[in-house]
Amino acid sequence: MVNVVCTFCGSVCDDGEYENGKIKKLCRLGSAKFAEKERIKSPMVDGKEVSYEEAIQKAAEILVNAKKPLLYGWASTANEAIRLGVILTEKVRGIYDQCASVCHAPGTLAVIEEGLPGGTLGSIKNRADVVVFWGANPMEAHPRHGIRYSISAKGLLIKDRKNRKIVVVDVRKTRTAKNADLFVQVKPGYDYAVITALRSIINGNLDAVPEEVGGVKKEQLVQLADIMKNAKYGAILYGLGVTQSRGRDRTIENAVKLVQLLNRTTRWIIWPMRGHYNVVGAGEVPAWEVGYQYAIDFSRGYPRFSPNEFAAVEVLKRKDCDAALIIASDPVAHFPKAAVKHLKEIPVIQIDPFPNMTTLLAKVVIPSAIYGIEAEGTAYRMDCIPLRLKKVVETKYWSDEKILAEILKKVEELKKG
Amino acid sequence: MAIHIKNGIVIDPKNKIKAEKMDLFIKDGKIVDEKAVKKEECQVIDATNKLVVAGGVDMHAHIAGSKINTGRTMRPEEMRVVRRVADTFRAAVGRVLLTAPAIGYEYAKMGYTVSFEAAQPPIGALHTHEELDAIPMIDKAALPVFGNWHLVFKFVEEKNIEKLKAFIAWAIERTKGFGVKAVNPGGVEAWMYGKNVRSLDDQVPGFNITPREIITSLIQATEELKLPHSVHLHCNNLGVPGNYQTTIETIKLASKFSNSKRQVLHVTHVQFNSYAGSSWRDAASGAAEIAKVVNSIDNVTIDMGQPIFGHATAMTGDAPFQFTLHRLTGAKWSNKDSEVEGGAGIVPLVYLPNNPVHALQWAIGLELGLLIDSNKVVLTTDYPNGGPFTEYPYVMAMLMSRKMREKELQKVSPYVQKATGLAAIDKEKTLEELIHMTRSLPAKILGLENKGHLGIGADADVAIYDLNPLDVDTSNEFEKVYKALKTAVYTIKGGEIIVKNGELVKEVWGRTYWVDARSKVDLEAVMPDIENYFQYYSIELQNYGVEESWIRMPERIVVG
Amino acid sequence: MWGEIMLILKPKVNFVVTVEAEITPELATKSLDEILNFKVYYGKNLVKLGDLFEVKKEGDDKKIILDGDFSRVKWIGCRMEDGEILVKGSVGTNCGAYMKGGKIIIEGNADDWLGAEMNGGEIVVKGNTGNLVGCAYYGDATGMSNGKIIIEGNAGNYIGEKMSGGIIEIKGNAGDFVGTEMRGGQIIIHGSCGFVGGDMRGGEIAIKGSFELLPAFIKKEEGLWVGDVNVKGEGKIRAIKS
Numbered sequence A: 001m002v003n004v005v006c007t008f009c010g011s012v013c014d015d016g017e018y019e020n021g022k023i024k025k026l027c028r029l030g031s032a033k034f035a036e037k038e039r040i041k042s043p044m045v046d047g048k049e050v051s052y053e054e055a056i057q058k059a060a061e062i063l064v065n066a067k068k069p070l071l072y073g074w075a076s077t078a079n080e081a082i083r084l085g086v087i088l089t090e091k092v093r094g095i096y097d098q099c100a101s102v103c104h105a106p107g108t109l110a111v112i113e114e115g116l117p118g119g120t121l122g123s124i125k126n127r128a129d130v131v132v133f134w135g136a137n138p139m140e141a142h143p144r145h146g147i148r149y150s151i152s153a154k155g156l157l158i159k160d161r162k163n164r165k166i167v168v169v170d171v172r173k174t175r176t177a178k179n180a181d182l183f184v185q186v187k188p189g190y191d192y193a194v195i196t197a198l199r200s201i202i203n204g205n206l207d208a209v210p211e212e213v214g215g216v217k218k219e220q221l222v223q224l225a226d227i228m229k230n231a232k233y234g235a236i237l238y239g240l241g242v243t244q245s246r247g248r249d250r251t252i253e254n255a256v257k258l259v260q261l262l263n264r265t266t267r268w269i270i271w272p273m274r275g276h277y278n279v280v281g282a283g284e285v286p287a288w289e290v291g292y293q294y295a296i297d298f299s300r301g302y303p304r305f306s307p308n309e310f311a312a313v314e315v316l317k318r319k320d321c322d323a324a325l326i327i328a329s330d331p332v333a334h335f336p337k338a339a340v341k342h343l344k345e346i347p348v349i350q351i352d353p354f355p356n357m358t359t360l361l362a363k364v365v366i367p368s369a370i371y372g373i374e375a376e377g378t379a380y381r382m383d384c385i386p387l388r389l390k391k392v393v394e395t396k397y398w399s400d401e402k403i404l405a406e407i408l409k410k411v412e413e414l415k416k417g
Numbered sequence B: 001m002a003i004h005i006k007n008g009i010v011i012d013p014k015n016k017i018k019a020e021k022m023d024l025f026i027k028d029g030k031i032v033d034e035k036a037v038k039k040e041e042c043q044v045i046d047a048t049n050k051l052v053v054a055g056g057v058d059m060h061a062h063i064a065g066s067k068i069n070t071g072r073t074m075r076p077e078e079m080r081v082v083r084r085v086a087d088t089f090r091a092a093v094g095r096v097l098l099t100a101p102a103i104g105y106e107y108a109k110m111g112y113t114v115s116f117e118a119a120q121p122p123i124g125a126l127h128t129h130e131e132l133d134a135i136p137m138i139d140k141a142a143l144p145v146f147g148n149w150h151l152v153f154k155f156v157e158e159k160n161i162e163k164l165k166a167f168i169a170w171a172i173e174r175t176k177g178f179g180v181k182a183v184n185p186g187g188v189e190a191w192m193y194g195k196n197v198r199s200l201d202d203q204v205p206g207f208n209i210t211p212r213e214i215i216t217s218l219i220q221a222t223e224e225l226k227l228p229h230s231v232h233l234h235c236n237n238l239g240v241p242g243n244y245q246t247t248i249e250t251i252k253l254a255s256k257f258s259n260s261k262r263q264v265l266h267v268t269h270v271q272f273n274s275y276a277g278s279s280w281r282d283a284a285s286g287a288a289e290i291a292k293v294v295n296s297i298d299n300v301t302i303d304m305g306q307p308i309f310g311h312a313t314a315m316t317g318d319a320p321f322q323f324t325l326h327r328l329t330g331a332k333w334s335n336k337d338s339e340v341e342g343g344a345g346i347v348p349l350v351y352l353p354n355n356p357v358h359a360l361q362w363a364i365g366l367e368l369g370l371l372i373d374s375n376k377v378v379l380t381t382d383y384p385n386g387g388p389f390t391e392y393p394y395v396m397a398m399l400m401s402r403k404m405r406e407k408e409l410q411k412v413s414p415y416v417q418k419a420t421g422l423a424a425i426d427k428e429k430t431l432e433e434l435i436h437m438t439r440s441l442p443a444k445i446l447g448l449e450n451k452g453h454l455g456i457g458a459d460a461d462v463a464i465y466d467l468n469p470l471d472v473d474t475s476n477e478f479e480k481v482y483k484a485l486k487t488a489v490y491t492i493k494g495g496e497i498i499v500k501n502g503e504l505v506k507e508v509w510g511r512t513y514w515v516d517a518r519s520k521v522d523l524e525a526v527m528p529d530i531e532n533y534f535q536y537y538s539i540e541l542q543n544y545g546v547e548e549s550w551i552r553m554p555e556r557i558v559v560g
Numbered sequence C: 001m002w003g004e005i006m007l008i009l010k011p012k013v014n015f016v017v018t019v020e021a022e023i024t025p026e027l028a029t030k031s032l033d034e035i036l037n038f039k040v041y042y043g044k045n046l047v048k049l050g051d052l053f054e055v056k057k058e059g060d061d062k063k064i065i066l067d068g069d070f071s072r073v074k075w076i077g078c079r080m081e082d083g084e085i086l087v088k089g090s091v092g093t094n095c096g097a098y099m100k101g102g103k104i105i106i107e108g109n110a111d112d113w114l115g116a117e118m119n120g121g122e123i124v125v126k127g128n129t130g131n132l133v134g135c136a137y138y139g140d141a142t143g144m145s146n147g148k149i150i151i152e153g154n155a156g157n158y159i160g161e162k163m164s165g166g167i168i169e170i171k172g173n174a175g176d177f178v179g180t181e182m183r184g185g186q187i188i189i190h191g192s193c194g195f196v197g198g199d200m201r202g203g204e205i206a207i208k209g210s211f212e213l214l215p216a217f218i219k220k221e222e223g224l225w226v227g228d229v230n231v232k233g234e235g236k237i238r239a240i241k242s
Helices: A028-034 A052-065 A079-092 A105-114 A121-127 A191-202 A218-230 A248-262 A281-290 A312-317 A337-343 A357-361 A400-416 B066-074 B100-109 B122-133 B150-157 B161-175 B187-191 B211-225 B244-256 B287-296 B319-329 B356-371 B389-400 B402-409 B415-419 B431-446 B478-486 B523-536 C025-029 C032-037
Strands: A017-019 A022-024 A069-073 A095-098 A117-119 A130-134 A165-170 A182-185 A233-238 A267-272 A323-327 A348-352 A364-367 A377-380 A386-389 B003-012 B017-027 B030-032 B043-046 B051-054 B056-061 B082-084 B112-120 B139-144 B181-183 B231-234 B265-267 B300-303 B310-316 B334-338 B342-351 B462-465 B490-493 B496-500 B512-516 B554-558 C007-011 C039-042 C045-048 C053-057 C063-066 C084-087 C103-106 C119-125 C146-151 C167-170 C186-189 C204-207 C217-221 C224-227 C235-239
Touching: A022 A028, A052 A079, A052 A323, A052 A348, A052 A364, A052 A400, A069 A079, A069 A312, A079 A095, A079 A281, A079 A377, A079 A400, A095 A281, A095 A312, A105 A248, A105 B066, A117 A248, A121 A233, A121 A267, A121 B334, A121 B523, A130 A218, A165 A218, A182 A218, A191 A218, A191 A248, A218 A248, A233 A248, A248 A267, A281 A377, A281 B066, A281 B100, A281 B122, A312 A337, A348 A357, A348 A400, A377 B122, A386 B122, B003 B431, B003 B462, B017 B431, B051 B431, B056 B389, B056 B431, B066 B122, B066 B310, B066 B334, B066 B342, B082 B100, B100 B112, B100 B389, B100 B490, B100 B496, B112 B122, B112 B181, B112 B389, B122 B139, B122 B161, B122 B512, B139 B161, B150 B161, B150 B211, B150 B523, B161 B211, B161 B512, B161 B523, B181 B211, B187 B319, B187 B342, B211 B231, B211 B244, B244 B265, B244 B287, B287 B300, B287 B356, B300 B431, B310 B319, B319 B334, B319 B342, B342 B356, B356 B389, B356 B415, B389 B402, B389 B431, B389 B478, C025 C063, C032 C053
Parallel strands: A069 A095, A069 A323, A117 A267, A117 B334, A130 A165, A130 A233, A165 A182, A233 A267, A323 A348, A348 A364, B003 B043, B003 B051, B056 B112, B112 B139, B139 B512, B181 B231, B231 B265, B265 B300, B512 B554, C007 C063, C063 C084, C084 C103, C103 C119, C119 C146, C146 C167, C167 C186, C186 C204, C204 C235
Antiparallel strands: A017 A022, A377 A386, B003 B017, B017 B030, B051 B462, B310 B342, B334 B342, B462 B490, B490 B496, C007 C053, C039 C045, C217 C224, C224 C235
């Protein structure tokens, strides 16, 4: 099968070729996704193998009996499953949160403050003569991003790498930085101040900028400001280096203000380098279903948004849920200790194709099919472009969509009593 | 199940029924003849002294896809208004920007049963359809945007109408779209260079074409394809004082074409394109001049784009305009440059009665609604650009009552007295005209034969309101009219009662219409061009588009 | 100051999840029966105040004592207009949000969103506070607009964002991003803090300890900077002489 859509990172490359269990054209990360791996063999309750039906019955009971269940994950599944997950959370009056809350959600908060002047990856490929990677290292995290969309992509107006200036702003010299035309090294925690300095320079307030800001010499800041002002169509692509360091959403908000300023005289866009293949869907789907992207509480029967209270880590740290459904994610491996501690104390339901740290403490484990390999569905690339994931092999595993539809059905039965 | 609507007072403009007491019969989702049902098996609805009309048809609203969803994401302050706590129905929230369930519920409660998403970014078509599929209660469709698509530019530049036709047929099928929308043709491409186009004859950067050529080529192609709906145009220079002249020039482009069934050009949310003057300091209404031109040309229809005082969110494919608005108001701004297809922007705003510009916009919308022949003007707010669709009854009542307008004029900036002719307009449209402007006319403009009327064979989409047209004095009893039209006593969708006494009683899922015009064109001839152009896309051609099987209830309308 | 006439609430169960109790001093004026039946959210369940708290009513004055650990109780004193609340322990999120008048004294610590969008009255915290004190909720244009918040311990990040009036005084240290997009009012920090005054248009931030000035402020005199220049701001950042 050709034009297979990869379900690893947010680049969602759609040019894979699949034949007899082998995938071609994708990067090492994408190819690894298609390689055979250990799977959860069967649904389990308390470590005992059971049927899908029994596991689903138990999962529904846990959710219905909880005062406030947390339903978390969603970034590595399809929109069809996410939609049912949002409806399920609403039905059981729980909390919906998704992986963005520990990676790119600060970007969403910046959108709330200032908006998101952006464009698709195709716009960057065709038009961007300057690309700034800020706290992002696509050469490692999104291996084909550079060649397909940004660094060396061949587009309509920008025909090759020579016509495009690549700038990297980061705290260390990454692989991407080594291939950049300009590398600006910022002292950890000073991205916000550096952006403020750029705004001051572009606004003509040079006197407000000291000789060095965040470890960057004023001279280099002026150089970067000039590159930005003189770009015909520039793009700032930011990564976890910004969203998960000091300032988070405030830093991105500041960068958005910089982009607003630049658009008065030329064209600039800004966009996050999203991680999981459908973390965008995990925010877009709840936005149209219930109005918010993440950290949504339904305890009052209607959605409320409060990242400082309803994001999964905040919920767990405050011991503010009494059951959890974890789908397509491994919080036990990635969350802070205090959050994991509470997960150990409450009944956990896990839905995932693969065993992970979370499996070890889950009361109910429900294995699922892998989207893009064993199941069809919709996913949004990092720039919100929808792509249909293909099924390339048959499987005995149920899809997340089917599992959630069955849980939803059971929950409705139980609620009717 | 069959339904017998008894003793209602029916207004059905398409079938020339002007407030007649009569019975209606419904079976299998259609309006049927009395003889087709067994009366004893019918559920009887007593509609004595109540207004019985077809379900409302909203031909231009932004209800699904990346723009409204970015709007929701940007504006949690909008989503805090709770309309419904989850029970057997979904939770529904939103002030003006609504969640998908809330959109369906609010239309249904108001007696509307059809709504069209007016700007679908082609590459985002699947997203638009996912959201349309999340809207319960109503039928829907989406209009993909063509006015800044490089492949359109290419065929216009080559003056190759056959290829343009083939491309349009291909694109509408791929996006499962309904017709041809164009937004600021050429202007959004100019925005990619930080510019805009200012007249019909400006050159589009990078191409040897003008907005005039794009518009006329799209009209010609659409007419030769015989699509159910005409070109649906958001004009150049939107939101710019003095733009009414561009609008008039654009409208006149239609006079070269003819179609016996419908208009050849629908100009949308014309209020935003009806400004005289040279700046916002001396802006005035150009509505009277526009009305004169629209009334004199048979080929053109418009919709109002009426602002409603209060909160709104501007979201259009007109990316350069959105940036201008952001600069003007200082409000947050999202932008979406989209591959080689166009762009869009989103900016929150609030219409304040004592702000001279906002009051001017409000008055212009009403002038258009009053001065233009009721067979040519459809009621819209360009949701959510002009405000909520839930205030259509306010606009309806205003167009029917000079007294109400006088009362409302007291509350707005006196600037409208000198800058518009609203106060002097004594025209009061009739209830029948308003039913036409919200039902049979939009259905006709869209080419939906089974919608907007109550003749035998029509879809059984019916709204019943607590208003007796034989008895009501619409000039004086405007409060009663507004209140009655705001919530339906019954809304029937596809033969099922979904609303009773203003309350939801059943959740149903409507259809998604799309148009298939492929049989009329030589797709083979255009595919090499499309394949070649996909080098400028960031996805593969084979992964572009939406299959029918991915949509909840698709309904294909085959042309040719 | 606390006479005998008041209402005393004391948690009587271990809360499995947090409780949302929009209690204002107004409650003290109600009958015991009404107080016991006052509705609070306990997870998805709407329960009676009396189910979760011991209630002792000693009079009709608008005075409430919250006796015990209220760190898992949210929205205490939200929208209160007058009267007094004394929290003998710590308090949960959103305490004093949208408050218009009256006084809240917290003897322990306060969680995030203390006095958010507050418009009058006074909050005194003897311990520390979390993040977002006196801020605007996401999507809103204005944070604290009037009133006074005194924190005797330390405060977290994002204090007084979009503040347009009133006073926040922190006796200890504050975290990062103090007074971002501030338009009016005053923030006084006796200890140290991180970045201050980003996109500040007006108001004053006075700091006794160390702080980080952003490259968008112009030094007017020794210990006084004005900015943020990027928004043509006239906000003042002042170093308090020790």
